[in-house]
Amino acid sequence: MSNEAPKGDFIRQIVQEDRASGKRGGRVQTRFPPEPNGFLHIGHAKSICLNFGIARENQARCFLRFDDTNPATEEELFIRSIEEDVQWLGFDWGEDLRFASDYFEQIYQYAEMLIEKGLAYVCELDAEQIREARGVPGRPGTNSPWRDRPAAENLDLFRRMRAGEFPDGSRTLRAKIDMASPNFNLRDPVLYRIKRDPHPKTGTKWCIYPMYDYAHALSDAIEGTTHSICTLEFEDHRPLYDWCVEAIGAKDAPQQIEFARGEVTFMVTSKRKLKELVETKVVASWDDPRMPTIAGLRKRGVPAAALRAFWEQIGVAKNAQTIEIELFEHHVRDELDRTAPRAMVVVDPIKITIEDWPADRVEWATAPRHPNDPSMGTRKIPITREVVIDRADFMMDPPKKFFRLGPGREVRLRYGPIIKCERVVTNDAGEPVEIFCSHDPQSLDPNAEQRKVKGVVHWVSTGHAVPVEARLYDRLFTTAEPANVPEGEDWRKNINTKSLEVASGALGESSLKDARAGDRFQLERVGYFVVDSTGDKLVMNRTVGLRDSYAKAQNKEG
Ligand code: ATP
């Protein structure tokens, strides 16, 4: 059921019904409306998939519209990152890139119209006074003393606000709705404020800016949005949304529909907190591979298809969702298992000399790039006298169940020979520093019957190795709900101080010399990695380990 294209959710049902009944001429149009005050995160991806997905399924348009009504916090850098993220997720707004600021003049003209209709007034209370007069739940607020100004006077004052005659914060334009409404959003909300902040798009053209609720509703109406999909925190704002689109007499008014935010355990998705992580240098940048930002996930190696499949499986609902990170990682592995070629990298090398292998002998083994996808072709693996294996694959005094290398034990080098540990050189602390082995020539003979040995380890020929810096990323937080801390406690205590370990002396198989930034691999027995950059060393970021605890748990239950 859940593997199908997501047809069934309640929003898609509304869209289908509206098409069928010919509402708004049967037209469908959506939008994704980010505020450019930070990078997008994994939760935004849910909204992007939903809005662009519905448009795609209905051969309709989806606008990418920046709700840039708060110039103090908005930046060009964020605008560019958001565009990049939406495209990377696989969506295309075509011609339909807009900014709420594109509509500032229209939005302003509508405000004049509201004044003329007696639906808005210029108020001279300051922010504090407005808050006080708003009242408390269960008790009505008090009307502003400026509420019944004649329209002509309001219009004159509003024009002078625009012209810059009044200081910041000294006046507002307010909607005249109902100071006794049980819904606080309707208690004469502010529509415009005076604020002399230069705007990234309009510069110093404006010194008054529309408030989010008003600008958002009007932008939807101006664009011709049919279904204005947003998250649940806007549910209480819907009456104001409806008031706005009705007040301006919008034809085929858009319908606001709310759904639950998507949250994921071990991640924070508050922009304020993400900003704090960047500013206090807990992470290197907004796109640090540990960040739950889309740019961070991309740098971490997460495929866009995995992110889409994840949100598709979760679906869209009204009840709040915190999804286990294991399910997300499951989708990442699922996608990478199918699509990522295999390679061998030894993260923490220990040297092995195969003493009965001549120094000048090189045999080239052929290995598939993918075990189940022959179309990916093969790679050549050089077998030589000197190789390395991972330190963790050798023990001086191994227990019985340790099916890797130890003194006197045998192991197969993947795609290579069976080797036997003959002796070990240790340091003063008794730790192994070099291992000397013999090999079984039969084990390399394709025509010979093959002996089974319990252990197979990954390895790399020292002479052909590509130097690798393996960045072993881990979860950024130690607890499932990092933002959920008792009053007075600092959420930052949940930061995982070991979220990055750098293995700078890793060695990769020779075929990795052709790898390019962005290439993803399953490093056999190690994990899924993406190439971050090439150069003197191949820098590889660990996306996720190999173990799929989610799939395991599912299998147990099923
Ligand atoms: P803020 O408004 O505090 O800056 P925000 O996360 O709401 O933060 P917006 O830029 O306003 O950021 O979000 C753009 C769109 O993405 C909105 O329609 C919002 O409802 C939606 N969205 C934000 N967070 C999530 C989430 N976790 N899951 C689904 N949709 C989300």
Ligand code: MG
């Ligand atoms: Mg928001």
